[in-house]
Amino acid sequence: MNLIILDRDGVINFDSEQFIKSPDEWRPIPGSLEAIALLNRWGWRVVVSSNQSGVGRGLFDMDTLNAIHDKMVKSLAQVGGRLDAIFFCPHPADSPCNCRKPKPGMLIEISQRFNVDLTGVPVVGDSLRDLQAGVAVGGSPCLVLTGKGMKTREDPELPLQTVIFDDLAAVAAHLTA
Numbered sequence: 001m002n003l004i005i006l007d008r009d010g011v012i013n014f015d016s017e018q019f020i021k022s023p024d025e026w027r028p029i030p031g032s033l034e035a036i037a038l039l040n041r042w043g044w045r046v047v048v049s050s051n052q053s054g055v056g057r058g059l060f061d062m063d064t065l066n067a068i069h070d071k072m073v074k075s076l077a078q079v080g081g082r083l084d085a086i087f088f089c090p091h092p093a094d095s096p097c098n099c100r101k102p103k104p105g106m107l108i109e110i111s112q113r114f115n116v117d118l119t120g121v122p123v124v125g126d127s128l129r130d131l132q133a134g135v136a137v138g139g140s141p142c143l144v145l146t147g148k149g150m151k152t153r154e155d156p157e158l159p160l161q162t163v164i165f166d167d168l169a170a171v172a173a174h175l176t177a
Contacts, residue, residue: 002043003121004175005110005139007101008050008086010126010147011168012036012072019054022064023071029146035172037081042176045084045114049106051129055090062090085113101125102132111137124171128155135159142171 009015012032020026036046054060069086076082087106089099098105111118123134126147134141141162143149153164165171 001045001114001116002175003045003047003114003116003118004039004171005047005049005107005118005121005123005134006036006168007125007127007130008048008072008088010149011124011144012048015126015147019059020068021054021060023067026068026071028072028075029167031167031169033076033079033081035167035169036076036083037079038172038176040081044175046082047084047110047114048086048088049101049110049123049130049133050086050088051101052088052090053092053100056092056095065090085110102129102136104133104136107133107137107139122171122175124168126152128152128157131159131162132157135161144168144171 006012009020014027014029039046052065055065087110089106091097091100107118119138121139122142123139124142124144125131126144126149131141141159143152143162143164144167146167
C-alpha cells in the first residue's frame with residue numbers, strides 16, 4: 001500500500017496565526033487539492049494528521065472542526081480527490097497527551113488503523129513538529145515551503161533526511177513521476 005500522511009494547515013490550506021476557526025476561514029492552497037487527486041489516481045492512500053489545539057483552547061468546538069473538514073472533503077471531491085482518513089489531536093499545547101505532534105501517538109494510531117509499518121512513508125508538513133513526528137515512526141520527512149515552511153527550513157533542528165519541496169503539488173509530482 002502506498003500511504004502518505006499530510007499535515008493540514010499550511011500544507012493543504014492556508015494557515016493563520018489565529019487558527020482556522022470556521023469553514024469560511026478554510027481556503028485551499030492553489031494546487032493542493034489537485035495534488036491529492038493526483039496521488040489518489042496513482043493509488044496513494046492519503047491521510048491527514050493535524051494538531052487542532054483550537055478545540056482544546058475553546059476557540060471552536062467539534063461541530064465546527066467537523067464542518068471545516070466537511071468543506072475540505074467536499075472541495076477535494078470537486079476535483080476528483082479523496083482522503084482515506086483525518087486524524088487530529090484536539091488537545092492544547094501544554095497537554096500531556098501522546099497524540100500532539102511532535103509526539104508520535106497520532107502517527108502510531110494511523111499505523112495501527114491501516115495495519116502498516118510507517119517506515120519510509122512520506123510525512124508531509126510545514127513545521128518542525130510534523131517532521132519530527134514522522135521521523136519518530138521511521139517515516140520519510142517532507143517539508144513544504146508553504147505555510148511555516150520557509151521558516152522551518154532554516155531551523156537548525158530540521159531532520160537531516162528531510163526532503164524539501166515548494167508545495168504539495170511538487171510532492172505529488174515527485175511521487176508520481
